[in-house]
Amino acid sequence: MGPRHALLEQIGADIAHFQEASALFDATVGEVLALGRAEMACLAQLHFGGPSPLSAVPRGTDVERLELAGYVRREAAGSGRRLVLTEHAREWIETIWGPLREEGFQLMAALPEADLKVLAGVLSAVRGVQDRHASRVARLLQAPGGAGAARRRGGLSAAALHRVRLFIEAHLARRIRVEELARHSGLSVFYFTRAFRQSMAMTPHAYVQQRRVERARELLSRTHHSLGEIALEVGFSSQSHFTTVFRRLTGLTPAVVRRGGG
Incomplete structure (x- = not known):
């Protein structure tokens, strides 16, 4: 991890702490x-x-x-x-x-005017990011496999599934443990895993991988971040792991998608 990535990680952690404090x-x-x-x-x-x-x-x-x-x-x-x-x-x-x-x-x-202008620009851009992703997360309420699927026999309740999916969306950049997801559902790991699979027709791990790949496709299309940076942003341990999972789920490599091939 280089100094730039470490600084970005620190800024991200500070923003998360600020949001929690607010x-x-x-x-x-x-x-x-x-x-x-x-x-x-x-x-x-x-x-x-x-x-x-x-x-x-x-x-x-x-x-x-x-x-x-x-x-x-x-x-x-x-x-x-x-x-x-x-x-x-x-x-x-x-x-x-x-x-x-x-x-x-x-x-x-106390800040120089030049710094205030930079800060104002960053905050404006961040507000746009927040608004865009708030709309994306809100669509989870209407997404196929959401509340309706959650009511299947043996599946998670709509509220529990909603909590779990929101948690996943908010923490894709880091390792997500099934114990954390189970805690947000209010169930034991055993019952949560079974109920999640009943609701979503896939395991929690498979769903997280799917969301990481979908988030990566968004970043590939609207940012100039390197493939290695995107891999870390969506929670993969390395670019090679990212490429392997991405190709398995989409049939294409991230590089091909970035060139407009998919």
Whole structure:
């Protein structure tokens, strides 16, 4: 592993840690305010975007819950009604997010303008990557072999299968142990392996290999990464192993696919 790859690994680990910390922060804030995810999103929308028509609040928002907690109020707006953030909610927002915003601003303000431009460009690109893959993962809910297949006799429940598949998508770049997948399904390794095969008509290992190859095809078509880099990005231990599995599942080598041969 060269210095560049080690640096990329460190950046990836830091991003994953940041995402986990952000999720934990949001969950803790939700407990403090006694609100769910949709209600939190509604407060953020009202805080940053101003009053909002009732029809535009995030899906699943319990408006009555927000009103009872004193965070929003309804007011007349033309021929309809809109939600407005209360002063009580603004005080909570400032108490919780104010220090985080100020410290983040101070951290950014210390950087040279050139570095800020680079950072802004990277964040914009990362946002695009996140949006694209969020849409891809969401399609798993409608994919063949998903919820319908999970209801086959002896298979995983739709919820368990969904958790397992999301975990696989998020961790393709590293070794995925069947014990981890079983833990996400809530079953023992023995029962999980049998139930997964019943649901997906293949073993967990075969499914992971299939997803790695599919992810690799995406990278081959839209990036200029070397075959060795792609092999590592999708969880293969070496380029030769990557080529062997890729050819077995597709009938083509990665090099041929990159040249537009498949």
